[in-house]
Amino acid sequence: MREIVTLQLGNLSNYVATHFWNTQESYFTYSEDEKSLVDHNIHWRAGIGEDGSDTFLPRAVVYDLKGAFGPLRKVNPMYDVAPGQDVALASLWPGKPAVHKQNPLSSIDYQRDLDAGVKPGKLKASDIRYWSDYSRVYHHPKSLVQLYDFELNSSIMPFERFEMGTELFESLEKENEMVDRDWRPFVEECDQMQGVQVYTTLDDAWGGFASSYLEALRDEHPKTCIWVWGLQSPVATIAREKRRLRLANTAMSLNQACAQASMVVPLGLPDSRIPSGIAVDSSSAWNVSALLATATETASLQSRLRLDGSSQHLGMADMAQCLNVSGRQTLANMRMAVGPQAELDSDEPPELDLSQIGSSKDGVKTGSSSNRAFGRL
Template sequence: MSKREILTIQFGHYSNYIGSHFWNIQELGFDYTGSSKTECNHDILYREGQTATGETTYTPRLLLCDLKGSLKTLPASGGLPDEFENVEDITWESIEKIEEPVAPKNEFLEDIDSAGPSVAGSKQYRLEESVNTWTDYLYPRLHPRTVNVVKEYSHGDDKAPFDLFHLGRPVWKSEFGEDFSDNIRKYVEECDSIQGFQINFDCTDGFSGLALACIEDMVDDYTKPILCHPIIASHYPDNSPQTQEQRDVSNLKDSIRIVNILFSIEGLSQHSSLFVPLCTGEKGWRKPGSPRLFEHVTYNPKNYYHSSALLASALDTLSQKYRHKSNTYTLSDMCADMTGYGRKMAAASMGIPFTMNESEYLIDYLNRTTKPIYTPITPSCKIATDKMFQLITVRGIPETYLKAPLQNAKEQMNLPAYRCRDVQEMMELYFQANNFLSATNVTVCDKPLELKSPYPNIFSEKLNKNGFVTNGVSVDRIQSCPVIVGYHNGNFLTDMLEKLHREVSRVKFAKLHKFGEEGLEASEYQETLDRLAEFKDNYEDNFEL
């Protein structure tokens, strides 16, 4: 079986919050006994290595980047300081030893160290108060080249913040960019048949410029597709001002963030293969806005540990499309299918959990429901029901939930869907009936999303242990749940881009003093706005399937 490797890259603090949950989901889902069916080809995202002592390792094929002071309990070596395949490759003179105070570990990390991973993965934790950074709940150990720190800026430094798109590019042109590019090259050279790259980055601060500079160089160096998720955090501390002075500061920071988003979106429209903005807030552009609502889920949008878990769940399920063992669909296929007419931007959606009753059949659920079965997780976006192409992934719905046996079918037999033989056929029929002039590609995974610790406890007590709705309060803690996700592309994205263009146009260049100090000129700012408007024209109503 071809490995079809993918290199994952994460830029930014909130993206690393998402990444911690994402890699936890992967590793806590591994079956070391061989007793369960494995649908996912883990070699796509993971690499096998060996320590200097001959011990075999299996680590994410990952590069991540954050600011100095953000790692806390995670060593820069990623937790596997001895894993070097070729000890001769290390230039010991280049290693700088920096002694820093040891950060205290929470209960989850202490249990990993003392009781072992199996105990930590099965025990229930309340980490809301003890998570201060994404390393506080990171389960897997990482390859030594994975962690990359921007040393010129410190995490949480309000006096010299890494908050501008144009601060990222000089970092990339420094020794940091050379080392990062070298690490990309090393990963790529290890691969047998690399599919491409998936890049998640914070698009509201300096990591946006750093990520775009990296992407531009990758386009020059590699011919493989680059799937990008520009990410907007669920909340910012300045979003709840109490005084006029705080309101002024918040408005200025909002303006800076939306200009960073402008340069991110416009740059991705030129250099990425496909990009999908993500945010659990409804608006996303100037402020994240009200949190997106998911039935039977209660989460705190101010808590990154909560909101990032939702986006990680979406990314895990969305990526099943090109990681599934039985699916020959590749990252290249997905990018080609989703980007006709120069429409490189798509939207994403998620239904978590897929809200079927535990005593209900899928055919009855789809027949009775009148509301959307998924929620947008792309900012300022309402997903249309016609004239679009979409990739849908459904997981965790057993075939026994499909329809009643013939002898008990009763009214079900009068429905066309009763002729469907499996979940995929029934979902395809549902979208065919509900989406006019649209094309839908459906992937079905048997395994649900597993919700092992340290995944936050954000689900209703009305869900049973398998994530289906009960008629009362479940006596069992939820252990997994069915999920539906989608990538969607169509005319409806015109409105989303129009809102972004309108919001940024209200920001006067004369007020962007910090951008001007970093070399941004008024003409470049206007040209970027104009190119965004031109990109929006690709989504005008000329869609054909």
């Protein structure tokens, strides 16, 4: 079925991937007369819920830190067991268990409307606290992996250095065989996996975590196409020392990712020369991730189109091969045009260059990467 399994590493990655999954959900058709152009079996997996009903959920493994999932429950209603109905659990302990519960975070109105089957209102940037606030899809309980070693936005022990990510991966892999536990079940249920799609940040500790994870994946799948969307957080308002740290993290992450992946596409919001037709709030992860997700979804659309009798499938490996013309160029430049080009002012760039690494404050020139030997999306 040409399946693609998605690996999501880190908070910004999950913001971007949530937009991606919402878009995939929007492609579903519910009329017998309407046929979707997208083959949903590529990114979605069929299953059976706790009540015996059919489920259709993302082929994804989602990692984030403690506190990053917000009000999202690990076990969604499709797989929830009603109190007193778990016979296997009850047989382990004849006594009455004592239950201690922490008050859950409240959902925003948008999620409550979705749960009630009511058309939700329009979201604003100020409504969003977590990436789960605007998610329109359920995930399988095995998809969601919360890492309790670090806490989101911690001021005491921030998860911000490349080495911290590699050390965390090595620790979890040694203690829990994490890749076998989390990743392998989704791969084993594929008939003919065409590739792996990875969303990860490059400029913090998740870059180190991703580097180690990619090495493990390459050992497991030596001939499989691994496509990496390497994300960078906006840096315009960050202090100079922090920008330097992020730039060092990005350099190490790119070096390791390019050695293991079939194609790496660095993505970040440029801090200058954004076309006037694009309105984006760089302080809103929801806003920034929507723009980056638009680029990733559009660029990879060909890999999930439904085949008809006359068309030939262009998969992830074919796309990577088209970009990697010499066999050694595994780094691609991403540019995107939004809206009618005729509406742009004459002095504005015709395309938005999303491949800027670092900040223009540190001497980085937007678009300079296009002068190098990269493939271009």
